[in-house]
Amino acid sequence: MIDEKLEAAHAEVLRRNPGEAEFHQAVREVLECVGPVIAKRPELAREKIIQRICEPERQLIFRVPWQDDRGEVQINRGFRVEFNSALGPFKGGLRFHPSVNLGIVKFLGFEQTFKNALTGMPIGGAKGGADFDPKGRSDDEIMRFCQSFMTELYRHIGEHTDVPAGDIGVGTREIGFLFGQYKRITNRYESGVLTGKGVAWGGALVRTEATGYGIAYFVDEMLRVRGETIAGKTCVVSGSGNVAIYAIDKIHQLGGHVVACSDSDGVVFDPYGIDLAVLRQVKEAERRRMSDYIAYRPRATLRAPGSIWQIPCQIALPCATQNELDGRDAAMLIENGVLAVAEGANMPATPEAVRAFLTAGVAFGPGKAANAGGVATSALEMQQNASRDSWTFEYTEKRLAAIMAKIHALCFETAERFGSPGNYVMGANITSFERVATTMVALGLT
Numbered sequence: 001m002i003d004e005k006l007e008a009a010h011a012e013v014l015r016r017n018p019g020e021a022e023f024h025q026a027v028r029e030v031l032e033c034v035g036p037v038i039a040k041r042p043e044l045a046r047e048k049i050i051q052r053i054c055e056p057e058r059q060l061i062f063r064v065p066w067q068d069d070r071g072e073v074q075i076n077r078g079f080r081v082e083f084n085s086a087l088g089p090f091k092g093g094l095r096f097h098p099s100v101n102l103g104i105v106k107f108l109g110f111e112q113t114f115k116n117a118l119t120g121m122p123i124g125g126a127k128g129g130a131d132f133d134p135k136g137r138s139d140d141e142i143m144r145f146c147q148s149f150m151t152e153l154y155r156h157i158g159e160h161t162d163v164p165a166g167d168i169g170v171g172t173r174e175i176g177f178l179f180g181q182y183k184r185i186t187n188r189y190e191s192g193v194l195t196g197k198g199v200a201w202g203g204a205l206v207r208t209e210a211t212g213y214g215i216a217y218f219v220d221e222m223l224r225v226r227g228e229t230i231a232g233k234t235c236v237v238s239g240s241g242n243v244a245i246y247a248i249d250k251i252h253q254l255g256g257h258v259v260a261c262s263d264s265d266g267v268v269f270d271p272y273g274i275d276l277a278v279l280r281q282v283k284e285a286e287r288r289r290m291s292d293y294i295a296y297r298p299r300a301t302l303r304a305p306g307s308i309w310q311i312p313c314q315i316a317l318p319c320a321t322q323n324e325l326d327g328r329d330a331a332m333l334i335e336n337g338v339l340a341v342a343e344g345a346n347m348p349a350t351p352e353a354v355r356a357f358l359t360a361g362v363a364f365g366p367g368k369a370a371n372a373g374g375v376a377t378s379a380l381e382m383q384q385n386a387s388r389d390s391w392t393f394e395y396t397e398k399r400l401a402a403i404m405a406k407i408h409a410l411c412f413e414t415a416e417r418f419g420s421p422g423n424y425v426m427g428a429n430i431t432s433f434e435r436v437a438t439t440m441v442a443l444g445l446t
């Protein structure tokens with residue numbers, strides 16, 4: 001429920017952003033949590049912090065023309081929503097996927113603002129991308145697309161202004177093409193303008209693994225306060241991209257047993273445990289489909305897309321995309337005895353699913369907290385770039401683990417302080433909102 005004092009501001013967001021369902025969903029989740037903060041701090045209402053925080057500082061939409069391998073002209077739409085720069089330069093990934101539109105980018109940028117605040121690092125929030133479908137495109141086509149995208153974007157970004165990174169459809173290969181074009185146009189080797197770079201050209205060790213590793217650390221913390229561990233638990237991870245792969249890796253390292261993952265082709269169920277080497281070969285090296293995994297693993301089976309939450313497990317990690325786990329999926333997981341659920345993707349659980357987990361007493365880690373390890377390590381990459389230094393894998397991973405433990409502790413303590421013990425959704429939204437709001441007041445009317 002949204003506090004009645006916030007109803008007018010909420011109605012205004014709906015009215016001014018028609019048809020943007022995901023953005024509405026993300027805003028609603030935050031507004032449902034922050035009523036008690038507004039009640040305690042009248043200056044936030046006076047300064048219209050809710051209205052300001054829900055309005056992006058700047059929204060860019062641009063044409064991305066490029067030529068495919070047959071010489072045919074293609075036109076895509078590019079976006080960058082610079083949501084909030086109170087705590088630092090705009091920061092957040094780029095998503096290349098046919099589903100990308102302004103509403104999706106706004107929901108992601110809004111979420112990113114709070115996630116980044118939760119890391120405690122000096123980074124504001126943004127998101128961007130294009131409705132470009134990289135599936136089946138050659139390296140040359142990807143390069144031409146990235147070059148065209150950057151030919152417009154370069155004028156809006158910079159190490160102290162806005163620092164993009166990857167998201168769905170954007171990994172080290174794409175960041176390389178984007179960075180190369182930025183360097184060429186600006187005549188500057190400005191390492192800190194993008195994160196997720198290759199290690200040979202300014203990237204940080206652990207950035208590739210960071211989101212997935214961070215989720216496993218967060219789950220470990222949630223279970224620890226309940227007197228449990230990951231060791232020996234059966235786990236299901238949706239998706240099979242960068243986030244899913246390294247979540248599986250760390251869950252295995254911590255003694256958990258991941259039996260399923262997925263892509264849009266279907267769900268792979270591998271009762272002997274997902275073979276990470278095979279998964280990485282098929283998805284990372286060869287960029288092929290989940291159905292190709294089966295060929296290497298005779299005991300594994302391919303099930304229908306969307307059926308992953310029917311597999312009994314104690315730990316469930318939705319790491320694919322928004323709204324991939326609904327109320328019915330949540331009911332099934334609860335019936336099968338799930339203990340912990342953590343969002344690896346951004347907003348993968350619908351509001352009904354979140355409510356069901358919280359009501360059933362399942363340890364539920366919202367994306368803003370559970371998947372913040374990726375962007376936190378991006379901030380560590382920015383630190384290394386600023387000092388022209390590069391840290392070891394061990395040191396960087398230690399920093400990541402400490403950041404995740406701190407985020408967990410903050411969310412846990414805030415939830416207790418506001419009378420909702422164990423509710424990490426409340427904890428994450430209140431902690432991050434307080435940080436952004438307090439700084440916005442300090443910086444005056446901007």
Ligand code: GLU
Nearest residue numbers: 092093165166167375378
């Ligand atoms: N796209 C990632 C996220 O959702 C990473 C953003 C970044 O590293 O800037 O947090």
